[in-house]
Amino acid sequence: xxxxxxxxxxxxxxxxxxxxxxxxxxxxxxxxxxxxxxxxxxxxxxxxxxxxxxxxxxxxxxxxxxxxxxxxxxxxxxxxxxxxxxxxxxxxxxxxxxxxxxxxxxxxxxxxxxxxxxxxxxxxxxxxxxxxxxxxxxxxxxxxxxxxxxxxxxxxxxxxxxxxxxxxxxxxxxxxxxxxxxxxxxxxxxxxxxxxx
Amino acid sequence: xxxxxxxxxxxxxxxxxxxxxxxxxxxxxxxxxxxxxxxxxxxxxxxxxxxxxxxxxxxxxxxxxxxxxxxxxxxxxxxxxxxxxxxxxxxxxxxxxxxxxxxxxxxxxxxxxxxxxxxxxxxxxxxxxxxxxxxxxxxxxxxxxxxxxxxxxxxxxxxxxxxxxxxxxxxxxxxxxxxxxxxxxxxxxxxxxxxxx
Amino acid sequence: xxxxxxxxxxxxxxxxxxxxxxxxxxxxxxxxxxxxxxxxxxxxxxxxxxxxxxxxxxxxxxxxxxxxxxxxxxxxxxxxxxxxxxxxxxxxxxxxxxxxxxxxxxxxxxxxxxxxxxxxxxxxxxxxxxxxxxxxxxxxxxxxxxxxxxxxxxxxxxxxxxxxxxxxxxxxxxxxxxxxxxxxxxxxxxxxxxxxx
Amino acid sequence: xxxxxxxxxxxxxxxxxxxxxxxxxxxxxxxxxxxxxxxxxxxxxxxxxxxxxxxxxxxxxxxxxxxxxxxxxxxxxxxxxxxxxxxxxxxxxxxxxxxxxxxxxxxxxxxxxxxxxxxxxxxxxxxxxxxxxxxxxxxxxxxxxxxxxxxxxxxxxxxxxxxxxxxxxxxxxxxxxxxxxxxxxxxxxxxxxxxxx
DNA sequence: GATGAATGAGCATTCATTCAT
DNA sequence: CATGAATGAATGCTCATTCAT
Numbered sequence: 059x060x061x062x063x064x065x066x067x068x069x070x071x072x073x074x075x076x077x078x079x080x081x082x083x084x085x086x087x088x089x090x091x092x093x094x095x096x097x098x099x100x101x102x103x104x105x106x107x108x109x110x111x112x113x114x115x116x117x118x119x120x121x122x123x124x125x126x127x128x129x130x131x132x133x134x135x136x137x138x139x140x141x142x143x144x145x146x147x148x149x150x151x152x153x154x155x156x157x158x159x160x161x162x163x164x165x166x167x168x169x170x171x172x173x174x175x176x177x178x179x180x181x182x183x184x185x186x187x188x189x190x191x192x193x194x195x196x197x198x199x200x201x202x203x204x205x206x207x208x209x210x211x212x213x214x215x216x217x218x219x220x221x222x223x224x225x226x227x228x229x230x231x232x233x234x235x236x237x238x239x240x241x242x243x244x245x246x247x248x249x250x251x252x253x254x255x
Numbered sequence: 256x257x258x259x260x261x262x263x264x265x266x267x268x269x270x271x272x273x274x275x276x277x278x279x280x281x282x283x284x285x286x287x288x289x290x291x292x293x294x295x296x297x298x299x300x301x302x303x304x305x306x307x308x309x310x311x312x313x314x315x316x317x318x319x320x321x322x323x324x325x326x327x328x329x330x331x332x333x334x335x336x337x338x339x340x341x342x343x344x345x346x347x348x349x350x351x352x353x354x355x356x357x358x359x360x361x362x363x364x365x366x367x368x369x370x371x372x373x374x375x376x377x378x379x380x381x382x383x384x385x386x387x388x389x390x391x392x393x394x395x396x397x398x399x400x401x402x403x404x405x406x407x408x409x410x411x412x413x414x415x416x417x418x419x420x421x422x423x424x425x426x427x428x429x430x431x432x433x434x435x436x437x438x439x440x441x442x443x444x445x446x447x448x449x450x451x452x
Numbered sequence: 453x454x455x456x457x458x459x460x461x462x463x464x465x466x467x468x469x470x471x472x473x474x475x476x477x478x479x480x481x482x483x484x485x486x487x488x489x490x491x492x493x494x495x496x497x498x499x500x501x502x503x504x505x506x507x508x509x510x511x512x513x514x515x516x517x518x519x520x521x522x523x524x525x526x527x528x529x530x531x532x533x534x535x536x537x538x539x540x541x542x543x544x545x546x547x548x549x550x551x552x553x554x555x556x557x558x559x560x561x562x563x564x565x566x567x568x569x570x571x572x573x574x575x576x577x578x579x580x581x582x583x584x585x586x587x588x589x590x591x592x593x594x595x596x597x598x599x600x601x602x603x604x605x606x607x608x609x610x611x612x613x614x615x616x617x618x619x620x621x622x623x624x625x626x627x628x629x630x631x632x633x634x635x636x637x638x639x640x641x642x643x644x645x646x647x648x649x
Numbered sequence: 650x651x652x653x654x655x656x657x658x659x660x661x662x663x664x665x666x667x668x669x670x671x672x673x674x675x676x677x678x679x680x681x682x683x684x685x686x687x688x689x690x691x692x693x694x695x696x697x698x699x700x701x702x703x704x705x706x707x708x709x710x711x712x713x714x715x716x717x718x719x720x721x722x723x724x725x726x727x728x729x730x731x732x733x734x735x736x737x738x739x740x741x742x743x744x745x746x747x748x749x750x751x752x753x754x755x756x757x758x759x760x761x762x763x764x765x766x767x768x769x770x771x772x773x774x775x776x777x778x779x780x781x782x783x784x785x786x787x788x789x790x791x792x793x794x795x796x797x798x799x800x801x802x803x804x805x806x807x808x809x810x811x812x813x814x815x816x817x818x819x820x821x822x823x824x825x826x827x828x829x830x831x832x833x834x835x836x837x838x839x840x841x842x843x844x845x846x
Numbered sequence: 847g848a849t850g851a852a853t854g855a856g857c858a859t860t861c862a863t864t865c866a867t
Numbered sequence: 868c869a870t871g872a873a874t875g876a877a878t879g880c881t882c883a884t885t886c887a888t
Contacts, residue, residue, distance in 0.1 A: 067872080083366070085282040089858060099874045100859085106872090110858065168426075169280065169363075210429040211420060211436060215443055218416030223408060229366075232407040239408060246412055250443050264847085285882060296849045298886085303847090307883065461851080477760070479676040483879060493853045498880065500851090562820075563674065563757075604823040605814060605830060609837055612810030617802060626801040633802060640806055640841055658868090679861060690870045692865085697868095701862065853885080864874080 061120045061160075068106050071096045072120060075113050080159040084114055084170045115176035118167045121160045125153045130190055139198035140248050146191070147220050147244040154224045155237035162228045204251050215250050219243060257354050258317045265303050268293045269317060272310050277356040281311055281367045312373035315364045318357040322350045327387060336395035337445050343388070344417050344441040351421045352434035359425045401448050413444050455514045455554075462500050465490045466514060469507050474553040478508055478564045509570035512561045515554040519547045524584055533592035534642050540585070541614050541638040548618045549631035556622045599647050610641050652711045652751075659697050662687045663711060666704050671750040675705055675761045706767035709758045712751045716744045721781060730789035731839050737782070738811050738835040745815045746828035753819045795842050807838050 061076065063069040074096030078087040089110055093100050107113040129149040136142040154161040171180060195212050198204045207215060220243045226232045236243070258273065260266040271293030275284040286307055290297050304310045326346040333339040351358040368374070392409050395401045404412060417440045423429045433440070455470065457463040468490030472481040483504055487494050501507040523543040530536040548555040565574060589606050592598045601609060614637045620626045630637070652667065654660040665687030669678040680701055684691050698704045720740040727733040745752040762768070786803050789795045798806060811834045817823045827834070 083282075085280075088856080090856095100876095101861085101874050102872070104859070105874095166366075207439060208431065208436065210423075210431060211416075211439060214416045214420035214423065214440075218419030219408075219411045219447070220415070222415030222418055223411035226407075226411065234405070234407060239405065242404060242408060243411075246447050250416070250447050286884085287882075290850095297851095297884085298849050299847075301884070477676075479674075482877080484877095494855095494880080495853050495882085496851070499853095504879065560760075601833060602825070602830065604817075604825060605810075605833060608810045608814035608817065608834075612813030613802075613805045613841070614809070615813055616809030617805035620801075620805065628799065628801060633799065636798060636802060637805075644810070644837055644841055680863085681861075691863085692870050693868075695863070849886105849888085851885105851887095853883105855882100857881080858879100860878080861876100862874105864872105865870105866872095867870085 071098050072117050075117050080162050111174040115171050118171045121164050139203045143248045144244040147247050151236040151240045155235045205253050216247050268295050269314050277359050281363050308371040312368050315368045318361050336400045340445045341441040344444050348433040348437045352432045402450050412447050465492050466511050474556050505568040509565050512565045515558050533597045537642045538638040541641050545630040545634045549629045598645050609644050662689050663708050671753050702765040705762050709762045712755050730794045734839045735835040738838050742827040742831045746826045796844050806841050
């Protein structure tokens with residue numbers, strides 16, 4: 059199950075919120091919809107999360123954690139640049155395919171959550187997954203296996219195509235699940251940044 | 256000037272709406288904010304656009320037109336696959352750089368506008384730029400200059416990285432304007448789908 | 453009629469608010485009560501006054517003005533210290549007797565209104581009626597007809613008893629209208645601060 | 650210490666309530682504010698006082714008792730009308746100066762508490778301090794040392810000025826503590842009701 | 847066409863109170 | 868006695884939309 063949260067009531071609320079946010083969008087979701095979906099009372103929602111934005115922020119964090127942790131764990135075990143690049147694509151594609159609702163939520167939520175009063179907490183936790191990856195890029199680039207690009211372009215060059223396809227899939231514009239294209243996308247990503255293929 | 260609209264009052268309203276939508280998001284923008292920004296009265300906004308969604312849809316169309324028309328016009332003049340691919344990147348990158356507010360608006364607007372009652376009108380006009388490009392892809396692929404990928408992947412492979420970088424720039428996560436990376440992004444796009452480089 | 457306000461709708465709302473505030477207290481009065489009493493819609497109340505506090509502040513000002521203007525006008529015509537002191541008592545007592553609801557409202561409202569965001573506007577307008585009177589006190593005191601007390605005591609010595617009785621009457625603790633005691637209270641006030649009686 | 654209450658927890662709660670009520674007003678004070686200020690749990694507050702009004706009533710009684718008892722005790726020892734009148738002023742002024750928070754609370758509380766379900770209990774205990782004093786007034790008036798006024802005016806004539814000054818001080822409108830004016834106020838009170846001075 | 851007062855359903859949030867542990 | 872999660876009615880306020888002038 060996607061959302062890790064020990065407290066049962068909080069988990070119920072977060073799961074209900076995910077369904078509502080995913081179906082109706084964050085702004086159009088009302089507290090009353092979450093209440094009906096979760097079975098908790100309005101007061102209980104506020105007792106645990108303080109506000110609608112509090113729910114959104116808590117869900118955002120919960121959504122991020124599972125994905126990022128797994129990605130980073132696998133990345134740490136890679137032996138080569140090619141393996142590292144492909145792991146990035148694999149974990150992204152597989153997680154989106156397995157958690158479409160959470161993925162859809164993360165897309166909407168960024169804009170919404172990073173304005174509210176919880177922005178700081180999130181920026182600390184978030185700091186773009188890619189900051190964690192920069193050391194790898196630097197090392198492999200220095201080894202000569204990665205082409206030299208402006209630093210800020212690597213994220214887009216490596217995961218841009220993957221993200222775009224996932225976005226199209228989540229929006230229903232294409233039907234084939236991203237994971238079915240994992241090899242193609244991973245290979246393309248590697249070819250894009252590799253010196254020699 | 257970005258928004259083409261003969262009627263001055265309507266143009267004022269659309270320009271005001273763009274500023275509001277871009278700064279606050281579509282859902283958080285109120286008619287009263289547009290009224291204050293535009294100088295028009297509430298009644299006038301409703302007289303011209305019928306509803307808030309009417310304003311959003313009109314702006315969406317206005318935003319799309321300049322970009323898509325130019326892109327397609329240039330594309331029609333291309334002589335080679337490489338030229339075509341790069342034109343796609345160039346026009347995308349240059350337009351976003353020149354019209355950041357419109358670009359930001361188009362991102363949000365898709366989800367919002369394509370649900371309201373104006374969806375049909377838009378789907379007709381919109382029909383995803385890439386549908387127009389498929390003939391080109393098909394032709395060049397048959398010529399053997401484009402690698403063979405599942406059809407639904409081409410948009411992502413060609414423009415995914417570009418879109419991702421633009422998205423990051425529009426969100427303030429990177430500072431260098433997309434147009435400054437136009438060559439790198441265009442070359443990368445071409446390398447990604449070219450048979451031989 | 454007590455509340456001067458040209459705009460009819462605004463006046464209706466203020467009159468309804470006065471009734472509600474006077475009967476139930478400001479904090480216990482809900483917007484819906486004012487709506488029901490006034491016949492205006494919720495939106496209309498907010499259109500004109502912005503908030504519940506806005507209604508309270510507008511009513512406070514309206515209540516203050518009639519009284520203070522009259523008091524000051526009469527005071528300007530006085531020929532002697534005794535006459536001035538008595539005018540203060542007369543106008544206070546008569547106004548409270550004639551406008552018990554407004555008087556009751558002014559009592560509650562001070563604490564409520566002088567905290568909200570309208571405090572500044574009020575402090576400017578208010579600046580305690582007595583600031584206007586200080587010149588008179590100074591002049592008559594220098595003439596030797598008024599006993600010398602610490603400056604800050606004059607308001608209490610002159611109007612304290614009157615205010616206290618009015619307060620008791622407004623609260624229903626005594627039954628005789630203040631105006632019926634106007635001579636006794638005025639004479640007592642004069643005796644309290646006069647050098648020779 | 651101002652609030653007499655053997656049970657420590659109850660006293661903590663009452664002291665916390667006094668601070669909250671005094672700072673924010675009774676109606677604006679929430680149970681949760683009292684909880685935070687006192688360190689007791691919500692449940693504990695309800696266990697001891699039954700309701701928010703229960704807290705307010707208990708505090709009201711506690712506040713009243715110290716003051717009224719002392720005032721009445723001293724009054725019983727007076728030998729003359731002048732002494733009696735002045736004792737009333739002294740005890741009032743000194744108690745307010747020594748217990749500004751309690752005094753501020755009593756002002757607000759009257760209106761609030763005398764409506765709730767605890768009104769009866771309080772009216773019994775309260776019964777307006779002055780009812781206790783009427784015998785004295787009657788006696789001295791019959792002796793000819795007190796001027797003859799309508800009975801209901803005596804409270805205002807004797808303590809009105811004092812109360813008004815105290816009220817101004819509690820509201821921050823004047824800075825000098827009431828006790829510093831005790832002689833002036835007491836003398837003025839005596840002059841107001843004395844036959845000969 | 848333009849204006850802005852009026853409408854009222856809808857929403858986020860608060861808060862006194864209860865009760866199982 | 869103490870705790871704090873849970874409850875849900877009540878409230879202030881918003882905002883898209885209408886319509887008389």
